[in-house]
Amino acid sequence: MLAGRLVLNPDFRVAPVSRRTFGSFVEHLGRCVYTGIYEPGHATADADGFRGDVLDLVRELGVSTVRYPGGNFVSGYRWEDGVGPVEDRPARLDLAWHTLEPNTFGLHEFLRWADKAEIEPMMAVNLGTRGVQEALDLLEYTNIAGGTAFSEQRRANGADEPFAIRMWCLGNEMDGPWQVGHKTAYEYGRLASETARAMRLVDDRLELVACGSSAPDLPTFGEWERVVLTETYDEVDYISVHRYYEIKGDDLHSFLGSVVDMDRFVDSVVATADHVKAVKKSDKQIDLSFDEWNVWYQSRAASVPPQGADWPVGPVLLEDQYSAADAVVVGNMLISLLRHSDRVTSASQAQLVNVIAPIMTEPGGRAWRQTIFYPFAQASALAQGTVLRVEPVSPTFPTVQHGDVPSVDAVATWDEGTGRLAVFLVNRNPSEPVTVDVDLAAFGALALSEASTLTSDDPYDHNTADEPDRVVPVAREDVTVEGGVLTIELPAVSWSTVLLAAV
């Protein structure tokens, strides 16, 4: 049996846990909205047409913020199409996903749903086919109390009080050639800066996110953030970060080591932001909004938008089925987000329902939890107080893409007020269990409250509507705490949580 070790100490502080770490993303894409969160006529739908089974799962997932309405979709979206009487709303071609957008679900529906789901909305403006004026119009509609054309239109449409939306994304992935209205870094930086400046004149309480680079294989990668932040530094609060991982071929080893890449990427964007800060001699710090992250099998056929004569409404797109190994990588990504809490203060898993998502639905039928639901829900529920840095020591395994990767990765949170210590661990080793000793001596007397592990004999096992509980976290009865040392065996390819409380 392999052995690992880690030391926890309340002095190893990173930053307070940010609730916004546990954000998600709803895009008008595939079945995320239509037959996902919204399905009038479904047995569980409420008077607004929102699926009750999905709302329950969203609350259980512990989502804090939801980014909306895209994604690539937003780069061709006219927000005005989605407000006012539903029967008057136009159907439009959505060029991003080759889909017909009926606009029966729009701004008011989303914000009403967000209210019911108890989440903070994070809106994106279209900087693909549109610009400063349309962003200002939308902001006037959502955030001005009344007495102006757009705010009175909102009131006439049934929302007397302003929506008071704080978080705004200035476009989406504008470096991507796939994007409608794709721009160079300089073009986008200028537009984002002008838009941000104008939006702050309407409402000075906004938190604004500039688009970072979206994929490492683009020619602008590495340079995009420097140019964009040089143009926008004084006007924005965040630079966005997007990253997806998948198993390439049958290279499970590299996939399990994906977070080595994620950690480096975050560190490199932080370094660029701080470089621009130094050049500008600014006192202001730009944080990271990791507003798209997940496992996404982009190479699978269903990820490709269908082209042709048909423009379907809410087609099956990007409906990945997640395995136990995927849940471990998602858990590891959450560990990475938490350990970077000093700079990554907002994040959105992409996406929430059906489209590369923790929650799946059948049209007119059942809803269930994918494997990746569990690490998210557990981390959201258990991470409280302050994030503690952890440096586990464990045997490595070889990977093609990332070199030798330590088997164990971990992070912890410590809530001094309640005396609760939560530890999140993954064993990424593809074949070997690791027994880990966790040194707790610095905390005084702690008792074990609960522990659980998600794993499976076959790392490719997944949940389905017929077998929804095949891969779930299982309570651990074999974890010991003796002489200030907690000992837990981590199976190969596993995600574990441990909760301790001061006695």
Ligand code: AHR
């Ligand atoms: O989340 C799916 C897509 O991935 C989003 O629309 C886009 O922003 C990214 O490329």
